[in-house]
Amino acid sequence: MSIPTPTSGRGATRRRALIGRTVFTAPGLIYITIFMAIPILLVLVYSFFQRGRFGGIVWEFTFDNYIRAFEPVYLQVFSNSLVIAGTTTLLALLIGYPTAYAIAKLPTRWRTVALVLVVLPFWTNFLIRTYAWIILLNSEGPINSSLVDSGIISAPIGFLYTPGAVIVGLVYAYLPLVILPVYASIERLDRQLIEAAGNLGASRARAFFDVTLPLTLPGVMIGAIFVFVPSLGNFVIPELLGGGKTVMVGNLIRDQFLEARDWPFGAVLALFVITLLVLLFALQAAISRRINGTGKRVNSRA
C-alpha cells in the first residue's frame, strides 16, 4: 500500500469524491429534475393562470381555479372520494394487518415465499386485475351464478357499477402495498417487549393492543398512505367497476386534462392530491419519530 503525503491524499480523496458525485449522481438527479420536479412545479404554476381555449393556458394570473374548487359539485366529489378511499384503506388494513402478522409468524423459509406471493399480483397488469372483477361481479358471473345455483338468492345481485364494487377493486389493487410495510414493522419489532408484557401479567390481547399495535403504527401509516393516495387518484377502477356513476378526484383530473381541456383547474385538483400526500407523510414521520424515540428509551433501560 502506497502511503500518500497527507495534503495530496486529502486533496485526491476530495477530488475523487467530487468526481464520484458528479459522474454517478448528476445524470440521474438531472433526469429526475427535468422529468419529475419541473413537471410537478409546472402543475403548481398552471393552477394560478387561466385556461386556454383548446387546452394549454393563457398567462393571466388568477385565483379563480382555486375558488372554483369550492363549488358544491366539486366539494361533493372531494367528500365522496375521501369516503371511498378511506373505506378502502380501512378494509385493506383490516385484511392486511392480520395477514402480515401471520406471515411474520411463519417459519423463516416460508416467509419469503409468502411475501413473493403477496407482491406477485401487484406486478401484473393493473387493467387486467380490474377486468377480472368485471367478470367476477357480473350478474352472469361466477359469484352470482353460484349463489343462485345454491339457492341462497333467487335472482342475481347487481354488484357491478356500485360504490361497493369500486371499493373491492381498489382493495384488490392496493392490498400488497399495505401488507409489505406492516410486515416490515412487525418483523422489526423487539419480541422481548411482548414477552416482558406477558411476564408482567398482561393478557395476549392487552400485550397486542398496548405494545405490538402502537409500535407497528409507523408501518401501518405507510401502508395506509400507499392505499389512500393512489385510491384518490385512480380513475380506471371507478370507471370500469363503478360504471362512471362513482366520480373520484382522479376522474375529475383526467376529464379536466383530456376532455374539458381545463388544465389550470385540473392542476388545482392534482394539487389537492399532492397536498394530502405530503401532509400524510409528514404525519407519518412525526408518529414514527415519537415511537422510535420511546422505543430507544425502553431498549436502553432493558
Next chain:
Amino acid sequence: MHKIGWLRVPLVATYAFLYIPIAVLVVMSFNASKNPFTWTGFSTKWYSALFDNELIRQGFINTMIVAVGATIFATILGTLLAIGVARYFRSAVVEAYSLAPAIIPDLVLAIGLLAFFALVGVTLSLFSVLLAHVVFGMAFVSAVVIARIGQTDSSLEEASRDLGASATTTFFRITLPSLAPGIIAGALLVFTLSLDEFVVAYFTNGPATPTLPIVIYSMVRFGVTPEINALAALLLLVSFTIVISAQRITRLTDAV
C-alpha cells in the same frame, strides 16, 4: 415462537382473495363459448384469435419498443444513481429525491409530463412515453441496487485500488460484477412495469401509437370478450415469470 393457530384464517383468506380472480381469468381464457360466463368446453381458439388481431399485435410491438428502451436507459441511470447515492453522496434528501418518482401518484406524474411536453414542444409519441417510463423505472432500479450495495463488501474495491487498478478498471472489474444481481433484477422489474403501465402512457402517448395497455383499456371499456381473457392470461404468465426470476436472481446470490 412459530404458533400460527387461528392466524391461518386471514392468511388463507388473503391468498384466496388475491388469486381466485386471476385463476378465474385464466380458466375462462380456455372456454370454447363466445359467452364469457358459460363454460362449454376446452379450447385454445381465443389464443389464435389474439395473434390475428391487428390492433393487439401493433400494440404489442409499440409496448415492446417502449419497454426495451425504457429498461436500457432506466437501468444505466438507476445503477449510476444508486452507486452515487450509496457511496459518494450520502444524504437522506438526495436518496428520497432519487426514489420519489416511484412513490408519486402516477396520475400526478402523468399530467405534469403532459403539461411539460406541451410547453417545451415535444410531440407526443412512443418516444415521450419512453422518456416518462425512464423516470420512475430509474427509481425502482436505484432502490434495488441500493439494497444490493448494502449487502456487498466495499473492501474488494479498496483492495483493487490498493493493488494499483485504476478507478475505471475497478468499476468495471469489481463494482459492476458484484452489483450485477441487483442490476439485473432491477432491469427485469422496470421491464414488467413498463410493459403493464397504463396511466402515464395514456397521457403522454400520441394517438397513432397505442401501447398494449391502452389497447386493453379501450377493449375493456366496451365489455367482456374471450379474447381479453386470453391476452390477460398471457400477460399474467409473462409478469409472473419475470418477477419470479428477478426474485430468484437476487436470492440465489445471497445464499452464495
